[in-house]
Amino acid sequence: MKDILSELEDRREAARLGGGQKRIDAQHGRGKLTARERIELLLDEDSFEEFDMFVAHRCTDFGMEKQRPAGDGVVTGWGTINGRMVYVFSQDFTVFGGSLSETHAQKICKIMDMAIQNGAPVIGINDSGGARIQEGVASLAGYAEVFQRNIMASGVVPQISVIMGPCAGGAVYSPAMTDFIFMVKDTSYMFVTGPDVVKTVTNEVVTAEELGGASTHTKKSSVADGAFENDVEALAEVRRLVDFLPLNNREKPPVRPFFDETSRIEASLDTLVPENPNTPYDMKELITKLADEGDFYEIQEDFAKNIITGFVRLEGQTVGIVANQPMVLAGCLDIDSSRKAARFVRFCDCFEIPILTLVDVPGFLPGTSQEYGGVIKHGAKLLFAYGEATVPKVTVITRKAYGGAYDVMASKHLRGDFNYAWPTAEIAVMGAKGATEIIHRADLADAEKIAQHTQDYEDRFANPFVAAEKGFIDEVIQPKSTRKRVARAFASLRNKSLKNPWKKHDNIPL
Ligand code: HXC
Numbered sequence: 001m002k003d004i005l006s007e008l009e010d011r012r013e014a015a016r017l018g019g020g021q022k023r024i025d026a027q028h029g030r031g032k033l034t035a036r037e038r039i040e041l042l043l044d045e046d047s048f049e050e051f052d053m054f055v056a057h058r059c060t061d062f063g064m065e066k067q068r069p070a071g072d073g074v075v076t077g078w079g080t081i082n083g084r085m086v087y088v089f090s091q092d093f094t095v096f097g098g099s100l101s102e103t104h105a106q107k108i109c110k111i112m113d114m115a116i117q118n119g120a121p122v123i124g125i126n127d128s129g130g131a132r133i134q135e136g137v138a139s140l141a142g143y144a145e146v147f148q149r150n151i152m153a154s155g156v157v158p159q160i161s162v163i164m165g166p167c168a169g170g171a172v173y174s175p176a177m178t179d180f181i182f183m184v185k186d187t188s189y190m191f192v193t194g195p196d197v198v199k200t201v202t203n204e205v206v207t208a209e210e211l212g213g214a215s216t217h218t219k220k221s222s223v224a225d226g227a228f229e230n231d232v233e234a235l236a237e238v239r240r241l242v243d244f245l246p247l248n249n250r251e252k253p254p255v256r257p258f259f260d261e262t263s264r265i266e267a268s269l270d271t272l273v274p275e276n277p278n279t280p281y282d283m284k285e286l287i288t289k290l291a292d293e294g295d296f297y298e299i300q301e302d303f304a305k306n307i308i309t310g311f312v313r314l315e316g317q318t319v320g321i322v323a324n325q326p327m328v329l330a331g332c333l334d335i336d337s338s339r340k341a342a343r344f345v346r347f348c349d350c351f352e353i354p355i356l357t358l359v360d361v362p363g364f365l366p367g368t369s370q371e372y373g374g375v376i377k378h379g380a381k382l383l384f385a386y387g388e389a390t391v392p393k394v395t396v397i398t399r400k401a402y403g404g405a406y407d408v409m410a411s412k413h414l415r416g417d418f419n420y421a422w423p424t425a426e427i428a429v430m431g432a433k434g435a436t437e438i439i440h441r442a443d444l445a446d447a448e449k450i451a452q453h454t455q456d457y458e459d460r461f462a463n464p465f466v467a468a469e470k471g472f473i474d475e476v477i478q479p480k481s482t483r484k485r486v487a488r489a490f491a492s493l494r495n496k497s498l499k500n501p502w503k504k505h506d507n508i509p510l
Contacts, residue, residue, distance in 0.1 A: 011054065014070060015053045015054065015069075015071050016036060018035065018069065018071065018073075018094040019069065019092065019093075019094030019095040020094065023093075023094035024094055026094075027093055027094055031186075031187055031230065032093070032127070032164060032187055032231060033164075033232075034092065034094065035074070035090035035091060035092035035093070035094075035098075035125065035127070036075055036092075037231075038090050038125050038162075038235060039075060039079070039088055039090050039125070041231070041232060041235040041236070042079075042081070042088065042125075042235045042238060042239065043080060043081060043086070043088065044079065044080045044081060044082065044083065047080040048077055048079040049077050049078055050075065050076070050077040051076050051078075051107065051110060051111060052076055052110065053070060053071055053075075054070045054071070055070070055071060055072050055106070055107055056068040056069065056070060056071075056072055056103065057101045057103045057104070057132070057135070058102065058103060059102075059138075061134055061135075062134045064134050069095050071092065072095065072101055072103045072104045073092050073095035073096050073097075073098050073099060073100075073104050073132075074089055074090065074091050074092060074098070074100075074104045074107050076088070076089040076090075076107045076108060076110065076111045077111065078111065078114070081238075081239050081242045081243070082242075082243055084120075084242070084254065085118075085120040085247065086120055086121045086122070086123055086242060087111045087114060087115040087120055087121070087122045087123070088111070088122070088124075088125070089107065089108045089122075089123075089125065090124075090125035090127075091104075091125060091165075093127045093128065093129075093165050096129070097128065097129030097166075098127045098128035098129060098165065098166075099128055099129045099130060099131065099132040099133070099139070100128060100130065100131055100132055100142055100143060100146075100171065101132040101135050101138070101139055101142065102138040102139065102141065102142050104132070104142065105142025105143065105145055106142070106145075109146060112146070112149040112150075112153060113149065115153065116149070116153050116157060119156075119248030119250060119251070120247050120248065121157050121158040121160065121242060121245065121247060122160070122178075123159075123160045123161075123162065123238060123242075124159070124160070124174070124178065125162045125164055126161060126163050126164065126165070126167045126174075126175060127165030127166070128165065128166060128167065128171060129166055130166070130167075130168050130169045130170075130171045131143065131170070140170070143170055143171065143173075146174050147173060147174055147177065150174055150177040150178060154177060154178075154179075155249060155350040155351075156248060156249050157247070157248045157249070158179050158180075158245045158246075158247075158248075158351065159177075159178035159179050159180075160178060160179060160180045160181075160242070161174070161175035161178045161180070161181045161182070162181075162183075162184075162234055162235070163175060163181060163183045163184070163188040163189075163190055163224070164187065164188055164231055165187065165188055166188075167189070167190045168190070168191055168193075168194055168212075169192065172190045172191070172192060175190070179347055180225045180226075180241065181217070181223060181225055182224065182225060182226045182227075182228060182234050182238060183213075183214035183217060183218065183224045183226070183227050183228070183234075184214060184227070184228055184229075184230060184231055184234050185213070185214045185229055185230075186209070186214070187231075188213070189208045189209065189211070189212040189214075190212045190217060190223060190224070191208070191211050194208065194211070195207060195208055195211055214227035214228075215227065218300070218301075218302045218303060219302045219303060222300060222303040222304070222339070225299050225300050226299070226300075226301070227302070240297060241297065241311075244311040244318045245351060246318075246351050246352060246353075249350060249351055249352070251352075253318035253352065255316045255317055256313060257316060258292045258293070258313060258315060258316040259292075259293060260292045260293050262314075262315055262483070262484055262487045262488070263481075264483050264484070265480050265481060265484075266289045266480050266482070268289070268480075269286065269479035269480050270478070270479045272285060272286060272398070272479060273398055273399050273424040273479070277399065277400070277426070277431075277462075278330075280326040280327045280330065281326055282325075282327055283323045283324065283325045283326060283331070283358060283360065283398075284325070286323070287308065287310075287312065287321055287323060287358070289482075289483065290312065290314070290482060290483045290486060291312035291313065291314070292312065292313040292315070295313065296311075296312050296321070297310050297311045299311070299344060303336065303340060304334070304336035304337040304340045305325055305328040306324065306329040306330075306331055306332060306334065306337045307323070307324060307325060307331075307333070307337035307340055307341045308321065308322070308324075308325050309321065309322055309323075309340060309341055309344040311353075312356075314483075314486065314487045314490055315487050315490075315491060318353050318354075319354050319355070319490065320344065320345070320347075320348035320353045320354065320355045320356070321355075321356050321357075321358065322341050322344060322345060322356075322357045322409075322410070323357070323358035324358065324359055324361045324409070326360050326399070329365060331360050331361050331362065331400075332361060332362050332363055332364060332365045332405070333361060333363070333364050333365065333382070333405050333408065334364065334365035334375060335370060335375050335378040335379075338375070338379045338381055338382040339378050339381060339382075341382050342378075342381035342384070342385040345382065345386055345389055346389075348389070348391060349385070349389035349390065349391050352391055353391060354394070354493065355389065355391055355392070355393050355394075355410065356394050356490075357386075357393065357394070357395040357396070357409055357416075358395075359395060359396065359397040359398065359400075359401050359409045359410075360397070360398045360400050360401075361400055361401060361402065361405040362431065363402045363403040363405045363430065364379055377509045378509075379404070380509040381508060382408055383407070383408045383414070384506075384509060385508070386414045387414045388500060388506060390415075390496075390499065390500060391496075392417055392489075392490055392493035392494075392496050393410050393415065393416045393417050394416070394418040394419075394420070394486055394490060395411070395412075395416045395418070395419045396420045396421070396422065396477075396482060397409075397419075397420070397421040397422065397425040397427065397464065397473070398422050398424065398425065398479070399424050399425060399426060400425075400426050400431075401421075401425065401426070401427045401428075402426070402427075402428055402429065402430050403430055406427055411472070412471070412472045412473070412474075413472070415498070417489070417496065418474055418475075418489040419473050419474050420473065420475055420477045420482075420486075420489075421464035421468065421473045421475075421476050421477070422464070422477065422478075422482075423463070423464065423476055423478075423479075424479075425463070425464035425473075425476075426461065426462040426463065426464075427461070427464055427466065427467040427472075427473070428457075428461035428462070432457040432458040432461070432462060433454055435461075436450055436453040439453075440453045464476050
């Protein structure tokens with residue numbers, strides 16, 4: 001018996017070493033942690049339960065039968081984050097470069113199946129050379145099995161990908177189908193074809209970092225949702241994110257203890273909106289002043305900064321924030337901001353996270369680049385996402401809500417539950433100057449008359465009361481009391497029940 005026990009320990013010890021000390025040292029030398037060290041940091045202490053530690057590949061080509069390391073390049077299992085269950089897989093670059101074989105894929109699929117069945121998030125740590133070259137089509141089949149599970153899990157359990165090394169070729173499509181992608185600066189990259197192929201096909205010379213590093217994907221492509229300095233920071237941020245999310249689509253998001261007065265008055269908000277309607281102000285100030293303890297978890301901070309997305313808590317409950325940012329492009333909607341916000345709204349709706357929309361939007365960005373790029377279809381994504389969402393929706397218009405963008409930004413007409421406006425709100429088809437130039441074209445040569453018409457238009461529409469008279473605004477509120485009003489609104493909506501008509505699925509303008 002003793003021998004068997006010590007054999008088990010020996011086998012475990014060997015499995016834990018992955019590809020061996022030399023490769024572990026090389027991994028550390030690049031500033032990267034090993035697959036197991038990452039899991040340790042991600043999960044609560046001693047909470048990790050491993051599956052399939054002794055699984056080995058079955059390949060017999062290219063002399064592979066002589067190297068069959070236990071675990072086959074991926075560590076899988078489950079554990080907890082602040083006491084709440086998650087499933088995890090972590091690719092081990094020290095074993096065949098973390099490449100994905102048939103059995104490696106089966107290990108990932110096993111925990112994904114369990115996550116879907118048992119209703120807990122899946123966190124995938126990616127550090128892999130892609131398809132295990134020695135296995136050929138068996139490896140491609142393995143990827144497709146993972147892809148299919150990503151699709152089945154979508155909207156059922158949250159899926160988070162952390163890219164901590166290479167992720168190339170078709171391998172990128174598994175993270176791409178998950179809800180959030182985090183990357184580590186300088187040590188991770190994602191691309192469909194690498195720099196060499198790019199050079200051959202398009203003659204462009206580009207480094208891996210330029211082509212698919214964290215900066216590229218958080219600032220330019222929007223493939224990734226956050227970029228962090230190193231493995232430790234990225235994993236700590238995943239823990240923070242998980243705290244905001246429900247475990248699955250049948251559960252409500254967690255309620256945390258909060259140490260902040262619901263009725264906290266923020267006098268400074270009364271002067272947040274400048275006198276001059278063309279002067280910007282920082283919408284993030286409103287967000288942090290609304291949130292419990294000023295805690296805001298931003299998603300896609302570096303992309304389409306004219307719209308802000310992220311999570312806060314109100315009375316301990318998770319709330320998704322979508323807010324126009326007047327500091328960037330005057331807060332207008334365009335292709336990128338519409339796509340960014342639409343995806344976020346749909347995530348919230350999948351997982352029963354109420355949405356707070358803060359509006360200061362002068363309209364859609366004009367121009368040929370927008371029209372040629374399909375702003376009609378992309379703008380419709382956000383409109384569609386808001387309109388189909390059945391979660392509690394509270395909207396506060398702080399200043400401009402012009403034109404189609406007024407309708408899009410969670411207006412009453414898209415089933416907004418509480419639509420508030422500050423006294424500074426201007427709800428109109430367009431700004432007074434533009435409106436005057438169209439409806440009083442005949443007077444354009446007469447500056448005095450135009451000024452009078454503009455003033456008349458402003459008096460009539462540069463306020464929230466026309467909309468409030470019609471019931472499109474439920475209440476005009478004091479800026480300083482916004483936290484209290486919004487928190488009470490969400491509290492009243494906790495048992496909201498709204499269903500869309502039966503359909504197989506909708507056909508959102510993709
Ligand atoms: C088998 C692999 C491997 C792979 C790396 N290794 N990638 N083994 N299959 N795909 C092994 C190496 O042989 C090496 O083994 C060890 O992992 C570390 O690799 P190095 O090359 O020494 O590391 P590094 O210099 O850091 O380069 C990492 C790398 C490079 C950029 C990922 O290894 C690389 O280009 N690999 C091939 C990538 C690739 O073409 N993959 C297929 C893509 S197609 P030893 O024993 O020497 O330590 C694809 C399709 C998916 O993935 C389709 C899904 C639909």
